[in-house]
Amino acid sequence: EVQLLESGGGLVQPGGSLRLSCAASGFTFSSYAMSWVRQAPGKGLEWVSAISGSGGSTYYADSVKGRFTISRDNSKNTLYLQMNSLRAEDTAVYYCAKGGGLRFLEWFSWAYWGQGTLVTVSS
Amino acid sequence: DIQMTQSPSSLSASVGDRVTITCQASQDISNYLNWYQQKPGKAPKLLIYDASNLETGVPSRFSGSGSGTDFTFTISSLQPEDIATYYCQQYDNLPPAFGQGTKLEIK
Numbered sequence: 001e002v003q004l005l006e007s008g009g010g011l012v013q014p015g016g017s018l019r020l021s022c023a024a025s026g027f028t029f030s031s032y033a034m035s036w037v038r039q040a041p042g043k044g045l046e047w048v049s050a051i052s053g054s055g056g057s058t059y060y061a062d063s064v065k066g067r068f069t070i071s072r073d074n075s076k077n078t079l080y081l082q083m084n085s086l087r088a089e090d091t092a093v094y095y096c097a098k099g100g101g102l103r104f105l106e107w108f109s110w111a112y113w114g115q116g117t118l119v120t121v122s123s
Numbered sequence: 124d125i126q127m128t129q130s131p132s133s134l135s136a137s138v139g140d141r142v143t144i145t146c147q148a149s150q151d152i153s154n155y156l157n158w159y160q161q162k163p164g165k166a167p168k169l170l171i172y173d174a175s176n177l178e179t180g181v182p183s184r185f186s187g188s189g190s191g192t193d194f195t196f197t198i199s200s201l202q203p204e205d206i207a208t209y210y211c212q213q214y215d216n217l218p219p220a221f222g223q224g225t226k227l228e229i230k
Contacts, residue, residue, distance in 0.1 A: 037167075044210065044221055044222075045161075045210055045221040046221070047218055047219045047220070047221075059217060059218075061218050062218075095166055095167075105155055105214055106214075108214035108217075108219040109155075109157055109172055109214050110157075110167075110169060111169045111172070113167055113168075115166060116166055
């Protein structure tokens with residue numbers, strides 16, 4: 001059974017940093033691209049970032065480019081999102097999601113999601 | 124970037140009704156279109172992938188159709204447990220993008 005468990009959310013001041021983790025199990029982690037998708041309170045879904053199975057390719061939404069860094073440790077079956085220079089508009093529940101297949105476009109089709117972790121950016 | 128326009132933004136229907144949600148892409152996305160269901164406080168759940176394929180374990184009352192720029196999501200007979208917000212999502216081009224969501228309520 002595929003399981004994704006996020007952690008690391010919390011309250012942080014504007015300009016601060018936070019690192020999210022997503023522990024994966026139930027599948028061959030290194031074979032699949034992974035993404036972070038966020039949802040601001042009462043709002044819709046927004047893709048944030050993706051990383052290939054090997055970790056060699058990364059992709060970012062313009063809204064976080066230069067501030068967030070996605071990475072993974074395949075030996076630990078864990079995905080990360082390092083968030084720097086946080087802004088109030090980054091306040092959201094952050095979900096990790098498993099890519100759907102091995103073809104590039106399938107990386108952005110998500111059948112498995114974690115339960116989410118809440119990040120609140122406020123002074 | 125591709126924009127996804129979903130309508131309506133909210134919908135009230137009775138149990139047993141046929142419910143239809145539409146999603147329009149700002150450019151041709153072939154059939155690279157998913158539909159998700161999200162209940163309050165929960166992660167999204169994939170219902171339909173590649174515009175018309177039912178995800179394993181999803182009830183057959185859910186269906187999807189369309190290609191190119193115009194897509195439709197249908198619940199053939201609304202059940203109380205279908206109360207949720209529904210999102211379309213394109214993955215033909217980066218960045219992947221969601222529609223703004225359709226909140227479905229029971230009348």
